Amino acid sequence: MAFGEFCCIFVDCADCLRRIRWTWRLFWARWPGRSNARRRRPRKGFCPWCAKRSRSRWSTSRRGRGRGAPRGRGAPRGRGGAGGSNTVLEPHRHPGVFIAKGKEHMLVTKNLVPGESVYGEKRISIDGGVDGTKIEYRVWNPFRSKLAAGVLSGLDNIFIAPGKKVLYLGAASGTSVSHVADIVGPEGVVYAVEFSPRSGRDLITMAKKRTNVIPIVEDARLPNKYRMLISTVDVIFADVAQPDQARIVVHNAQSFLRENGHVVISIKASCIDSTAPPDVIFASELQKLKEGRFKPIEQVTLEPYERDHAMVTAQYRRHAS
Structure with a gap:
């Protein structure tokens, strides 16, 4: 059993366990023949490492998130520019150019081929089409044009x-x-x-x-x-x-x-x-x-x-x- 996995059995404090995990990753993660066995669920309560009673890393109230809640760099990013009920489209002073105002203002053009992107640009769909359909617009990046x-x-x-x-x-x-x-x-x-x-x-x-x-x-x-x-x-x-x-x-x-x-x-x-x-x-x-x-x-x-x-x-x- 690897040292990091051994500590997971006894340590229930989230802060201490995080420090142990990083130590294990830096010094032992690349050691040949390390064990990949599943870690056992630790006991709850007193933490022998920092001599205090700490909330378990398994607690659903920790930072207001559950164990499986996405956060940080690993969180899913989604479409990023998807339009919604809060997105307002305004015509620019240049005909054929529009401004999509939502969480951020974006310069957009009406997509000539809906559903298709050219260089991986963001696309947003806004209400306003015939029979309640949506119209797709493409974000126009000034750093690339x-x-x-x-x-x-x-x-x-x-x-x-x-x-x-x-x-x-x-x-x-x-x-x-x-x-x-x-x-x-x-x-x-x-x-x-x-x-x-x-x-x-x-x-x-x-x-x-x-x-x-x-x-x-x-x-x-x-x-x-x-x-x-x-x-x-x-x-x-x-x-x-x-x-x-x-x-x-x-x-x-x-x-x-x-x-x-x-x-x-x-x-x-x-x-x-x-x-x-x-x-x-x-x-x-x-x-x-x-x-x-x-x-x-x-x-x-x-x-x-x-x-x-x-x-x-x-x-x-x-x-x-």
Whole structure:
């Protein structure tokens, strides 16, 4: 019989038994050939180790919990964001985006494919459907989506709304693209361009269930390669994190963006020049956009969600003098 199991027969004090258990685990738990026999139920009452009468570790009144009550790290976590009668849904100022107010406020989008998640995000169901059914929403994490970070950082307009046609440059595996697809809805279209074949496979898998997403695995620097796949779009969202990001946006706008259309660009200062201050980088990128016939509208930083990032919106004036 192991030492820890031997002590369990005589010790009834919960605090002393906890110390003995840890001692046994540290020094004897890994000893070869240790016994795994079932521990006997200890006697109740006086504890010979601390010389006091203590409540048994088997008592159901201990900390207000029974022996089998879950607590601490081992407790079941559940869905975490499941909606209930106390969850209130409010529309955000950006069409197609909502705020779920419950125990915590969450940015959500209406799930285009109910019952399906894209990257393991939380889903909540809220009353409001036809004939008393529930509508499912997906939590939009600003730490995993630059666009969500821009929304929470105070952008006045993202120009992405239900029914819009969006060209998404730098789609990666489709995390943010899936939320953009939720926003534009079945009447809108998202053209998602990604250069990496590995990320492109995940993007294609996501697009199989979200039919308003058209995945394009090509280099965004060469818009002529996918010119036949894209019609005129209303908005370009760019998150390519390349030194020539402004040039990439301008070339795609010349090919696909309608007159007076808009661009939303996530600028990462360290990807353009790691030696210059971020403010200088942002000003330089705005100047390049102006030279490409863009009129800047707004600029916000993405702190605390992203470091040295800024999000810029601008309007395209193709025929401006």
